[in-house]
Every structure is written in structure tokens, then in C-alpha cells.
Amino acid sequence: MAEQTNTMARLPAAEARTLAVSALLGAGALAEVAELVAAHVVDAELAGHPSHGLRQIPLYCGNAGAPGNDLTVTPEIIAATPALTTVDAREGLGHPALAVAVDAAAAAARRVGIAASAVVRCGHAGRAGAWVERGAGQGSITIVLLGGTTPPFAMAATPGAAPALHTNPIAIAAPATGAPLLLDIATSVVAAGRVPVALARGLTLPEGSIATVEGTRSGDPAEIDRGGSLLPVGGHKGFGLSALIEALSVSLTGADRAGRAPHEGALAICIDAGAFRPSTEVAESLDALRMRLRGSSGPDAPVLAPGDPETSHRFTAKQMVDVEHSLVAELSALARRMTPREDARA
Numbered sequence: 001m002a003e004q005t006n007t008m009a010r011l012p013a014a015e016a017r018t019l020a021v022s023a024l025l026g027a028g029a030l031a032e033v034a035e036l037v038a039a040h041v042v043d044a045e046l047a048g049h050p051s052h053g054l055r056q057i058p059l060y061c062g063n064a065g066a067p068g069n070d071l072t073v074t075p076e077i078i079a080a081t082p083a084l085t086t087v088d089a090r091e092g093l094g095h096p097a098l099a100v101a102v103d104a105a106a107a108a109a110r111r112v113g114i115a116a117s118a119v120v121r122c123g124h125a126g127r128a129g130a131w132v133e134r135g136a137g138q139g140s141i142t143i144v145l146l147g148g149t150t151p152p153f154a155m156a157a158t159p160g161a162a163p164a165l166h167t168n169p170i171a172i173a174a175p176a177t178g179a180p181l182l183l184d185i186a187t188s189v190v191a192a193g194r195v196p197v198a199l200a201r202g203l204t205l206p207e208g209s210i211a212t213v214e215g216t217r218s219g220d221p222a223e224i225d226r227g228g229s230l231l232p233v234g235g236h237k238g239f240g241l242s243a244l245i246e247a248l249s250v251s252l253t254g255a256d257r258a259g260r261a262p263h264e265g266a267l268a269i270c271i272d273a274g275a276f277r278p279s280t281e282v283a284e285s286l287d288a289l290r291m292r293l294r295g296s297s298g299p300d301a302p303v304l305a306p307g308d309p310e311t312s313h314r315f316t317a318k319q320m321v322d323v324e325h326s327l328v329a330e331l332s333a334l335a336r337r338m339t340p341r342e343d344a345r346a
Contacts, residue, residue: 007325010320010323011320012320013042013045013320013321016042016321019332020034020038021034022334022335023057023058023061023334024057024071026334026335027064028064028065029071030071032074033071033073033092034071036096037126041054042054042321043127044127044130045317045321047310047314048312048313049129050323051191051196051197052126052191052193053323055327056126057331057334058330060093067091067262068091068094068121068123068150069092069124070090070093071092071093072092073090073091073092074090075089075090075092075100077100080104082108082115083108083112083114084108084115085101085104085108085116086117086119086253086254087100087101087117088120088121090121091121091261092122093123094119094122094125094264097125098125098144098266099131099134101117101266101268102117102132102138102142102270105135105140105269106142106270107138109140109270109271109272110272113271114269115269115270116267116270117268118253118254120253120255121255121260121261121262121265122262125266127184128144128146128169129171129173129310132172132180133180135173135268139272139279140175140271142171142172143171143172143267144170144171144268145168145248145266146168146170146264146265146266147247147249147255147265148168148250148263148264148265149246149250149256149264150263154192154229155187155230155231158211158231159211159215159217163229163230165187165232165243165246166192167192167230167242168186168242168245169191170183170187170241170245171184173307174282175282175286176286176287176290177286182310183307185233186233187232187238187245188233188238189208189231189232189233192230194221195230198221199221199222201324204221205221208231209230209231210231211223211229211231212228213228249265249266249267250264253265253267293306294308
């Protein structure tokens with residue numbers, strides 16, 4: 001049963017998943033697609049990333065059928081060697097394709113040590129961190145790069161410059177004892193999905209994370225709707241990283257070949273955790289690294305190891321998600337007013 005506050009509703013994770021599945025089925029999604037995507041967005045909420053959580057469902061439903069947002073298709077492996085796999089998302093969401101890609105790369109890495117999967121013709125793939133966690137759970141150090149060349153672009157190199165790149169994320173996970181060490185970052189100061197969250201919750205973003213249309217720095221999320229752009233993390237370093245992520249996830253994979261749409265892709269790389277030394281020794285070394293980082297905290301300067309925020313949020317969330325009342329109402333309306341496709345029920 002959902003708990004209510006003045007501004008937010010607190011839903012059990014199972015109830016939130018059911019609501020998301022119902023909305024997606026109502027938009028014509030295949031049952032397996034609806035279940036996978038719903039589980040993904042709820043996990044993003046539990047991990048403390050509402051930007052990639054339930055608020056994505058109305059977008060997926062509203063854009064159903066568009067290139068990169070076809071809810072009625074499942075991915076297909078179109079090429080494979082012992083170490084390399086190419087997955088065609090068939091203009092569907094990236095979630096099913098990334099699941100196939102990571103599983104294929106992790107399985108191949110167990111056989112040959114290192115493997116990679118390319119994903120082409122895919123749409124939004126959700127939280128990149130979830131896919132590297134999936135690979136780490138199968139015993140692989142996993143790297144996922146997501147990029148695209150379809151405008152409009154979100155990120156400018158500096159205030160006054162035109163947007164030229166997306167916020168192409170990179171995620172890396174290394175299996176340790178318990179939760180993996182996890183890095184999951186957009187190449188912008190703030191992920192694009194944090195803008196609507198900030199607007200909905202009346203929050204500001206870090207000063208200097210946004211360039212206004214006049215070419216000044218700002219932290220007001222409303223500036224994006226006025227024509228502003230996101231700015232790269234670390235200035236030219238983040239901008240260069242974003243460009244190379246596009247090079248690897250799109251140019252290398254062939255996601256931008258003529259006739260393919262959308263021109264968005266991914267590269268998943270898996271390295272078997274026991275490739276160079278016993279995996280138990282790797283885990284012990286990573287555990288020591290994690291403890292050293294935490295131990296460097298000062299009295300007023302707490303230090304978290306990569307992945308600690310997600311682990312902590314999952315623990316404190318206790319299988320409950322906090323969602324705006326307006327979003328719950330929107331999801332409920334989507335589930336009520338749309339008639340599911342007959343084949344989606346199969």
C-alpha cells in the first residue's frame with residue numbers, strides 16, 4: 001500500500017513495478033519488454049537514480065513506435081565470433097539489447113578471457129550502471145559505453161558554443177565481495193535526466209552545470225527549456241571523453257551506418273575477473289582498495305568508495321520508492337486509458 005506525504009508518494013517496489021508494467025502494456029509493449037524495463041526503472045529508483053526511474057515510463061509510452069522506442073520488438077544477434085557479438089536492437093529500447101549484449105560478452109569472457117558486444121539501432125538504455133552490475137554479477141569486470149549522433153545534442157563544450165554531443169555515459173564495475181566497485185557517470189556535470197527531476201521537485205543544479213542561451217553559466221534547470229545546454233564534467237576533459245565514447249559506441253560499432261535508425265549504439269566489454277590471477281585474489285584486492293578509500297575520510301570530509309551511494313540507497317530504501325504524486329497519477333492514467341495489445345498479453 002502506498003504511503004503519502006505532502007509532496008511525494010511512497011510505493012512498495014513491487015507496486016511500482018506493477019504500475020510500470022501496466023502502463024507499458026497499455027502502450028502496446030511485449031510482455032517481456034514491459035517486465036524488463038519496469039524492473040530496470042524501479043531498480044534505478046532503489047539505487048538512488050530517479051532520473052532513470054519511473055519518470056521514464058511516460059516518455060517510453062508517449063513515444064511508442066518511434067525509432068529507438070519500438071516496444072514490440074526483441075533484440076537479435078546478427079554477428080558473432082568467439083569473442084565478439086553484434087546485437088541489433090531493431091529500433092527498440094536499449095534495455096533488452098544491453099541485457100543480451102552483456103550476457104553474451106560475459107559468457108564469452110569466461111571462455112576466452114576478454115570479449116565485447118556491439119549494440120546498434122537502439123534507443124534509451126536506462127541506467128548504464130545496471131548493465132555493468134549485470135556483468136559483474138557474472139564474474140566479469142564490465143565496461144559499458146553508450147552514445148549517439150542523433151540531434152538535438154544536449155552538451156556544449158563551453159558557454160557560448162553550440163551543443164555538439166550527447167551526455168554519453170560510461171560505466172565500469174569490478175566484482176568484489178558483496179557489491180561491486182562501480183563507476184557510472186554521464187560526461188556532463190549533471191546527467192540530462194536530472195533536469196526534469198530538479199524541475200519537478202523545485203531543486204537547483206550545481207552552479208556552472210548549465211550554459212544559458214546567452215552564454216553564461218547557471219544552475220537553474222529551467223535554462224534548458226529556454227535553449228540552454230549542459231556543460232561537460234571537467235571542462236575539456238569531459239568533452240573529450242564524451243567524444244571518444246561516441247567514437248567507440250557509434251563509429252566503431254557501426255551504429256551510424258546508412259539505413260540504420262536511430263544512430264545510437266553501445267559497446268559492452270567484459271574481462272573475466274580470473275583472467276590474470278585467481279578471481280578470489282582480485283576480490284580481496286578490490287576489497288582492500290574499497291576500505292582504503294573509505295578510511296581516507298576526515299572528520300568533516302567523508303569519502304565513499306565507488307558504488308557506495310547505490311549500495312547505501314538500496315539499504316535505506318527498504319524496497320520502497322519515493323515518487324511525485326503527479327507521476328503516480330500519470331502512470332495510473334496511462335495504465336487505465338490504454339488498451340493492451342492482444343499479443344502483449346501472450
